[in-house]
Amino acid sequence: AQSVTQPDIHITVSEGASLELRCNYSYGATPYLFWYVQSPGQGLQLLLKYFSGDTLVQGIKGFEAEFKRSQSSFNLRKPSVHWSDAAEYFCAVEGTGFQKLVFGTGTRLLVSP
Amino acid sequence: DAGVIQSPRHEVTEMGQEVTLRCKPISGHNSLFWYRQTMMRGLELLIYFNNNVPIDDSGMPEDRFSAKMPNASFSTLKIQPSEPRDSAVYFCASSPPNQPQHFGDGTRLSIL
Numbered sequence: 001a002q003s004v005t006q007p008d009i010h011i012t013v014s015e016g017a018s019l020e021l022r023c024n025y026s027y028g029a030t031p032y033l034f035w036y037v038q039s040p041g042q043g044l045q046l047l048l049k050y051f052s053g054d055t056l057v058q059g060i061k062g063f064e065a066e067f068k069r070s071q072s073s074f075n076l077r078k079p080s081v082h083w084s085d086a087a088e089y090f091c092a093v094e095g096t097g098f099q100k101l102v103f104g105t106g107t108r109l110l111v112s113p
Numbered sequence: 114d115a116g117v118i119q120s121p122r123h124e125v126t127e128m129g130q131e132v133t134l135r136c137k138p139i140s141g142h143n144s145l146f147w148y149r150q151t152m153m154r155g156l157e158l159l160i161y162f163n164n165n166v167p168i169d170d171s172g173m174p175e176d177r178f179s180a181k182m183p184n185a186s187f188s189t190l191k192i193q194p195s196e197p198r199d200s201a202v203y204f205c206a207s208s209p210p211n212q213p214q215h216f217g218d219g220t221r222l223s224i225l
Contacts (some may be wrong), residue, residue, distance in 0.1 A: 034213060043117070043204055043216035090156065099144060100169065101214060103156040 002027045002093050006104035013081050014112050021076040021107050023091030032094040033074040034101070035065055039087045047089075048076065061085070086111045115139070117140030117217035119205050125223045131193040134220045137186055146214060147180055147190050148204040156204075162188065195224045 003026040013019050014059045025031060032051050036044040048059025055067040074091060091104040118137040126132055138145050146161040146179040160170040162182045170180070177196070192199055200223050206214040 041218070043218045044206075046213050046215070049213050068166075099161065099163070099208075100158055102158075105155045109199075 001110075002031065002095050004093050004102055004104035006089075006091055006107050008107045009105070010110060012110040012112055015083050016080050017070050019076075019078045019081045019085070019109070021089050021091075021109070023074045023076065023104060024072050025074060025091070025093045026072065027093055027095060029095075030069070033067060034092040034094070035059065035063070035071040035074075035076050036090045036092060036103075037061075037087050038090065038106075043083070044090060054113055077102045081109075083111045083113075085109060117207050117215055119203075119217035119220050121205030121220060122218065123221045123223075125225065126195060127225050128144075128196055129194045130221060130224075131191065132195045132224075134190040134203050134205075134222070136188045136190070136217060138188070138205070139215055140186070142207035142215070143185070143211050144208045144210075144214075145182060145188050146206040146208075147188070148206065150202045150204060150219070151200075159190070177218055197224045198222045 005024045007022055034049045035047040037047050038044045048057050050057045050067045057065050063078050065074055067074050088106045088108045090106045092101045094101050097102050120135045125203050136142045144163050147159040150156045159172045160180045161168055165182045181192045202219045202221050204216050206216045208214040
């Protein structure tokens with residue numbers, strides 16, 4: 001069965017500092033991987049996705065993620081965080097062709113001045 | 114593009130009452146998903162439809178929950194009778210073939 005682990009429940013980063021949110025997945029084959037962001041009172045917005053090909057994926061809002069098969073990881077990065085990035089971030093995995101997303105428990109990002 | 118539209122945004126009702134949540138997917142999307150989000154259990158997939166047909170309802174917690182998709186532009190999730198432990202945020206999402214899901218803003222349900 002697929003599973004996703006986000007080991008950090010919450011992270012605080014200073015505005016302008018770099019960010020890395022961790023995600024590890026469990027799946028027997030090459031999965032589809034996603035990062036979503038959720039602002040308070042809103043639904044989930046897709047930041048980026050990995051289906052195949054280049055393991056460094058660029059997304060919206062200046063985010064990127066790198067798929068590392070050897071580490072079963074798909075960490076999200078941003079070089080310089082803005083106060084508006086404060087939100088909850090979810091990593092998700094989809095078994096190829098199954099159309100079912102399995103989400104991690106989320107990481108809440110706090111941005112300090 | 115209007116996005117996935119859910120109604121109502123908020124629902125407060127007493128236990129034992131019937132609750133109906135509604136979802137209008139994005140036009141052209143052939144898959145529709147219902148999720149529940151709680152602090153304790155995170156985001157859980159309840160059921161999903163492909164071309165209006167339920168494909169997997171293994172996440173539906175019990176018989177009190179039912180979902181329908183009578184046509185490509187409308188789906189409902191019904192809880193009857195409702196219980197306080199059903200309180201959560203319920204999300205609907207839709208996707209075109211082999212593409213990521215787009216989420217609605219959710220319905221915050223409180224059962225008193």
